[in-house]
Amino acid sequence: MNIKKIMHVENLTHFYGNQIGCKGINFDLYKGEILGIVGESGSGKSTLLKCLSGEISPSAGKINISLDQGGVKDFLSLPEQEKRQLMRSMWGIVHQNPRDGLNLRISAGGNIAERLLNVSEKNYSFLRNTGKYWMEKTEMDPDRIDEFPLSFSGGMQQRLQISKILSSNPQIVFMDEPTGGLDVSVQAKILDTIKSIVRDINVTMIIVTHDLAVVRFLTDKLLVMKDGIVVETGLTDRVLDDPQHSYTQLLTSSILQV
């Protein structure tokens, strides 16, 4: 089987003035893979994710992407229009705070429809049915499709955001602590949902978290970050069960103590 490489990252570096955000990052991402980024607070996880998803332009480095159509492209030199188009349909960002990813002035169904309308034909029943389908898949009540995001709980808003992003069948999904702001019991349920869906639709994903349980549960490959650099990388089970770097050893032992 020949698995397609869809992202190649080389020496990716970002400084905020003199402050290191992330430095010298290298990795490849293959279709269907789920890559976890872990590390303590301030280690550069969000900075790296923002560089990868086009939210900030890195100070240096290279990102090659391979799209379903159009071959390999230099992501960092894409015109703004193409980057926006990618984000609106083929890629998707699930924000930690669902309000950053939802339009609060339109209904749940409208939020999903907006994403679909960037690519689909203009057919109301299609938008309606796809909206309900994805609400069901994320374990929401599809009868609430006409309600507004603010009438949902935080956990439900996060499910709605995930529905919206996945509805366009994206090639890559970026998540930065998608359950960070939620109650622990709600977090577990949403992670369950994410896990069952990503296995189901074979989506490619990069997920930032500092929860090693999430990592074990969800990811195939892992980048461990500290002070802006990647200190260890490899298959998730290998890194967690046989950590090589002293920082990773500390990280994995701390989770055992909990």
Next chain:
Amino acid sequence: MKTGFNFAYLDEATKRMIRRKILKAVCIPGYQCPFGGREMPLAYGWGTGGIQVTASIIGKQDILKVIDQGADDTTNAVSIKNFFKRVCNIMTTDRTAEASLIQTRHRIPETTLNKDQIIVYQVPQPEPLRKLEPKEKETRKLHAYKEYALMHVKLYEEISQFGSVIKTWAYPVETNNRYITDPTPIPKFDNPKMNNMEALQLFGAGREKRIYAIPPYTKVKSLDFDDHPFEIQTWDECCSICGSTKSYLDEIIINNEGKKNFICSDTDFCKSNLEKNK
């Protein structure tokens, strides 16, 4: 002509500037061109944008018609007509077929316009995306990148809430397969007239200082869904004056008991139709 005014009130330099903007607008159908609007002897909201466009293109041979909500004899229409009579000394008419230049607010005449005519719309809000996206910088990007999903989301929301699209006026259109355009607050009944119209359509927004245009024979499509196609208003009644069943009807209450009657909103059309049927 009264002394102290240039022909058509605006000075020649201003007229030239506006004409250049009109030419640009014609070249990019439906695109909103900013222009350096001038103060007019009229408050914003009274058609200052339309008046500046009209003043820039009107010639001594032109025959001007001005309508407001379809009627030639309303205060606003009459005062604009008088203004141009005074500053241009031109002929005016109520007859759509006789006019070479028509300035309008809220209607397109029922009589089909021809290639020798120009219609100038007064525009209160040129930006069809404004209610959905308040930031000007962002709406410009949405137009530039043709990111119009939000516009259809608006229609989606109306169908979900009310079973059909309830917007009945200022119903957005796509011009020449490209720019989404505000047709001004005309009833959606008039939208199909914009499609492939023989006459040049010009739009002037005074407060927002924007000019846009739809050249003759341009495709203008009202936004809709495949399974919820665009439809115009229809009436069970006919015009109680001329008997027309094909025109846009205004509902009027004619007595204290609230008895309603329907009459053509286009007064010239109603009159001609009545004469024809006599």
